[in-house]
Amino acid sequence: MKILSVRADGFKNLKNVDISPGEKTNIVFGENAQGKTNLIEAVWICSGVRSFRGTRDRSFICLDGERAEIELEFENSFRKQIVKIASARPAVREKNVFLNGVKLRSVSKLFGQLNCVVFTPEDLELAKGSPDNRRSFLDLCISQIKNSYAEVVEKYETVLQQRNSLLKNIISGISSKDELEVWDMQLSKLGSYISMLRYNYAKKLNLYAAELYEKISSGREKLQLVYNSTVFDNLEGREDFSGEMAEEYLKKLRQSCQDDLRSGFTQTGVHRDDLTALLDGLNSREFGSQGQNRSVALVMKLSQAYILSGETKEEPVILLDDVLSELDQRRQDFVKSQIDGFQVFITCCKRPERTAGGQKFFEVKNGRVREV
Ligand SMILES: Nc1ncnc2c1ncn2[C@@H]1O[C@H](COP(=O)(O)OP(=O)(O)O)[C@@H](O)[C@H]1O
Numbered sequence: 025m026k027i028l029s030v031r032a033d034g035f036k037n038l039k040n041v042d043i044s045p046g047e048k049t050n051i052v053f054g055e056n057a058q059g060k061t062n063l064i065e066a067v068w069i070c071s072g073v074r075s076f077r078g079t080r081d082r083s084f085i086c087l088d089g090e091r092a093e094i095e096l097e098f099e100n101s102f103r104k105q106i107v108k109i110a111s112a113r114p115a116v117r118e119k120n121v122f123l124n125g126v127k128l129r130s131v132s133k134l135f136g137q138l139n140c141v142v143f144t145p146e147d148l149e150l151a152k153g154s155p156d157n158r159r160s161f162l163d164l165c166i167s168q169i170k171n172s173y174a175e176v177v178e179k180y181e182t183v184l185q186q187r188n189s190l191l192k193n194i195i196s197g198i199s200s201k202d203e204l205e206v207w208d209m210q211l212s213k214l215g216s217y218i219s220m221l222r223y224n225y226a227k228k229l230n231l232y233a234a235e236l237y238e239k240i241s242s243g244r245e246k247l248q249l250v251y252n253s254t255v256f257d258n259l260e261g262r263e264d265f266s267g268e269m270a271e272e273y274l275k276k277l278r279q280s281c282q283d284d285l286r287s288g289f290t291q292t293g294v295h296r297d298d299l300t301a302l303l304d305g306l307n308s309r310e311f312g313s314q315g316q317n318r319s320v321a322l323v324m325k326l327s328q329a330y331i332l333s334g335e336t337k338e339e340p341v342i343l344l345d346d347v348l349s350e351l352d353q354r355r356q357d358f359v360k361s362q363i364d365g366f367q368v369f370i371t372c373c374k375r376p377e378r379t380a381g382g383q384k385f386f387e388v389k390n391g392r393v394r395e396v
Pocket residue numbers: 035036037054055056057058059060061062063082083084085086087088388
């Protein structure tokens with residue numbers, strides 16, 4: 025998959041951007057707050073997956089502008105396609121989305137055409153940081169392969185919030201305990217489905233990540249990624265998410281009901297699960313050095329790209345936002361060698377030396393981008 029051109033105008037601070045990226049490495053450089061990440065974000069939005077920066081609709085359009093437009097041309101092994109997203113004040117929530125000139129209902133309908141993997145400095149905390157980050161990582165990876173999954177996760181979050189408010193109402197005597205049942209039933213089905221998909225994804229991730237880790241650590245230690253469910257003892261081979269699995273889930277919810285009623289929160293469920301990285305059997309989050317944890321994070325993100333590539337039979341476009349400069353030379357070289365052949369966008373502050381043919385350089389200044 026290759027991006028052939030990116031046009032953006034009025035998206036955040038981007039002005040009259042019209043660039044033709046190269047097939048391989050594209051270096052986007054410039055000082056801070058000039059619009060490098062905005063450019064990366066403009067590309068990412070065209071993939072139809074939710075913003076990695078959590079941009080709200082009202083900040084989509086330039087603060088002192090009236091309209092925003094992004095147009096991106098890309099090709100996979102079969103054909104060229106054009107995505108266009110336009111938005112104008114005052115209806116900032118409304119986006120006019122076109123794929124090859126055909127209007128789509130929303131940005132999320134673009135899903136599955138342009139595949140990207142974005143890598144930010146926050147991702148380097150993936151192994152060391154809170155479980156929440158790893159759950160979001162898994163959820164994002166899965167939704168890139170299976171679009172309907174994101175909705176299931178959203179539904180789960182909503183039901184969970186409702187159950188938590190009910191718990192508080194029960195504690196304060198406004199509601200009765202019987203009312204929990206309807207939420208528990210829903211959580212059990214949604215949660216079982218999420219557990220099943222996350223478990224299977226984590227298994228795949230482990231295959232790739234273990235091999236990559238072997239390389240990055242020159243065989244010094246072995247990495248194993250394990251999905252830790254707070255509900256299920258064993259998820260291997262399980263498929264019946266609306267039957268047997270849901271029953272087991274329901275039982276677990278009922279068992280922890282007393283705890284839930286003491287704390288006012290649902291203590292068990294996929295919102296408490298984690299993806300654990302073991303280095304030679306020890307939890308890297310607790311025992312690993314900063315360097316080891318960064319290596320784990322790197323191989324997790326690289327594995328995401330490889331899995332996406334395998335599932336879609338197209339190499340995703342790799343977006344490295346300010347991430348290489350955070351790494352030591354050895355890890356930088358490792359990342360570069362692993363994504364050789366993919367189309368890559370790398371942002372950084374200083375213009376680096378040209379190291380190979382086929383590189384293109386773009387300078388970003390005050391929202392304007394030009395090839396140099
Ligand atoms: N909706 C918006 N309208 C105008 N400017 C914006 C908007 N949102 C962000 N910006 C500006 O974009 C700049 C940051 O761009 P960013 O891409 O994050 O910079 P960097 O080059 O450091 O990656 C800031 O100057 C910020 O004020």
